[in-house]
Amino acid sequence: MKILVTGGAGFIGSAVVRLAVRRGHQVVNLDALTYAANLDNVAPVSDSELYRFEQADIRDRPTLDRIFARHRPDVVMHLAAESHVDRSIDGPAAFIETNVMGSFNMLEAARAYWTDQGRPQDFRFHHISTDEVFGSLGKTGQFTETTPYDPRSPYSASKAGSxxxxxAWHETYGLPVVLTNCSNNYGPYHFPEKLVPVVILNALAGRQIPVYGDGGNVRDWLYVEDHADALLLVVEKGRVGRSYNIGGENEATNIDLVRTICAHMDDLHPQGAPHDRLIAFVPDRPGHDRRYAIDPARIRDELGWRPSVTVEQGLRRTVEWYLDNRDWWQPLLARDGVGKRLGTG
Structure with missing residues (x-):
């Protein structure tokens, strides 16, 4: 299978690229290489004959058409997106341009290519989204595929739009699509502005570890390599027109997650322990959703998928990876906005 992956130099996209190549698929990685992208993320497979890279912006329709014509993919896995909620608060325009208009361009380029190829039934356009489109839960309940959309941030609103x-492109034009909405990802190669790497790297440096509000916000944590496995399963076996919620079955409050990371740091890097002494509660961000939780019954019952990594296991692997890969993350600390408080409104 030849897969066109958009955003394949990003965090989740690169996990998909690495796994797909390892499984013998041909992969074309389309990425604009914006601030959070890093070709080092795909270095383990970049020398493979199965891998190709195209630097392109999904807002550039003519270039997309040329890439489809050149590579003739069997499926598209569309992950390219602006994804940091705090940045969306400070600068929403980029999120609308990339996540909405960029997705529109991808759909139109894919539809034109699919039509030109005779509308093959086995073509797929797999759109990868987030559970944040569903809004915020109370103390109980879980998001299902039929949960009404209720986005609360510019980021989640832009993803809901896409x-x-x-x-609509499936219903109106018949484009064979599948969709997935995932919970919070973490793991190796996570750009160092997100919560898990911020905690690890601040603990390592002996800096304050910021926790928004009272730390009681709840997320369902999904190890990124488990997510990549689920995404490849959906694009191969998911039902056309169907959406699948992908969760880690690992709910945790932010403060409990942070303390677990600190405990792993105490064990794996005892210099500076106890690291939880660095925790500092800071003012919450505007519109911070209180709780997300995924009901993964559909993907479990229809496709037989369940996560293989618990949050305890995954966090330890992630801490070990950051401790062992300083050459990867140290240059990223100089990129725009990294290490600064964003999204204060």
Whole structure:
């Protein structure tokens, strides 16, 4: 299978690229190489004959058409997106341009290519989205595929918009699509502005570890390599027109997650322990959703998928990876906005 992966130099996209190549698929990685992208993320497979890279922006329709014509993919896995909620608060325009208009361009380029190829039934456009489109839960309940959309941030609103476009292109034009909405990812190669790497790297440096609000916000944590496995399963076996929620079955409050990371740091890097002494509660960000939780019954019952990594196991692997890969993350600390408080409104 030849897969066109958009955003394949990003965090989740690169996990998909690495796993797909390891499984023998041909992969074309389309990425604009914006601030959070890093070709080092795909270095383990970049020398493979199965791998190709195209630097392109999904807002550039003519270039997309040329890439489809040149590589003739069997499926598209669309992950390219602006994804940092705090940045969306400070600068929402980039999120609308990339996540909405960029997805529109991808859909139109894919539709034109699919039509030109005679509308093959086995073609797939797999749109990868987030559970944040569903809004915020109370103390109980879980998101299902039929949960009404209720986005609360510019980021989640832009992703909700792209989800609606994908469904519309299926219903109106017959484009064979599948959608997935995932919970919070973490793991190796995570850009160092996100919570888990911020905690690890601040603990390592002896700096304050910021926790928003009272730390009681709940997320369902999904190890990124488990997510990549689920995404490849959906693109191969998911039902056309269907959406699948992908969760880690690992709910935790932010403060409990941070303390678990600190405990792993105490064990793996005892210099500076106890690291939880660095925790500092800071003012919450605007519109911070209180709780997300995924009901993964559909992907479990229809496709037989369940996560293989617990949050305890995954966090330890992640801490070990950051301790062992300083050459990867140290240059990224100089990129725009990294290490600064964003999204204060």
């Amino acid at each position: 989800d609606h476009l994908v469904r």
